[in-house]
Amino acid sequence: MDSDGVLAANAAFYRAFAEADLSAMDKLVARDHAVAVIHPGWPVVSGRADVMKTWRTIFAEGPQNVCPVDPEIFAYGDIALVIVYEKTAGIFLAATNVFVREAGDWRLVHHQAGPIPAPAPDAPLM
């Protein structure tokens, strides 16, 4: 399993997110596989064009202060899940990012994030 490649793709995802970099996100989102996204509080969005539209909408608000914490890889051949906490402005979320190997790169096919309670100060999360 190419754990480094998957973690690099996950890091690229959060970098694009933090920098509101639509072009970087466009490079990361898969082109040859079905894609979807579930942003917190949004309905399900599927199809590449509509998924990219959600990022355009979110990025129009400017850079996003989303910090990934404790990514964990769940590997299944050419598909990998990265399950990760997201810390943003005192709010905590948990996210599932699904990557697929496409043209030698790990590309994002799905992202779901949802709120979780803030962890206790001594919790392993932080």
Place this chain on the structure above:
Amino acid sequence: MDSDGVLAANAAFYRAFAEADLSAMDKLVARDHAVAVIHPGWPVVSGRADVMKTWRTIFAEGPQNVCPVDPEIFAYGDIALVIVYEKTAGIFLAATNVFVREAGDWRLVHHQAGPIPAPAPDAPLM
């Protein structure tokens, strides 16, 4: 792609959920692949034993009124995502269920559910 098999596994998941049937859930959760779960408002739980413990905790409260709506399959070979709305006691959630083919069956490796706003009355969701 074995869409019928994936949808049947997804339906079995919600049946086990609705009936608080721990034995049915135990049959459905993968044994040979890494598993995790993100219940709404819970931290990430990974590892089969701990994942099953979450279901035991939830099912201890009795049958769960969770109704799946509009499941959509995203297929990647022997891995399939089912993205689906969940309706429960007037609350709406969106969920990602990840299935892997294991010993000829589709088994659950990951489930994340998070709240979404109630859809408008004419929305396709309902």
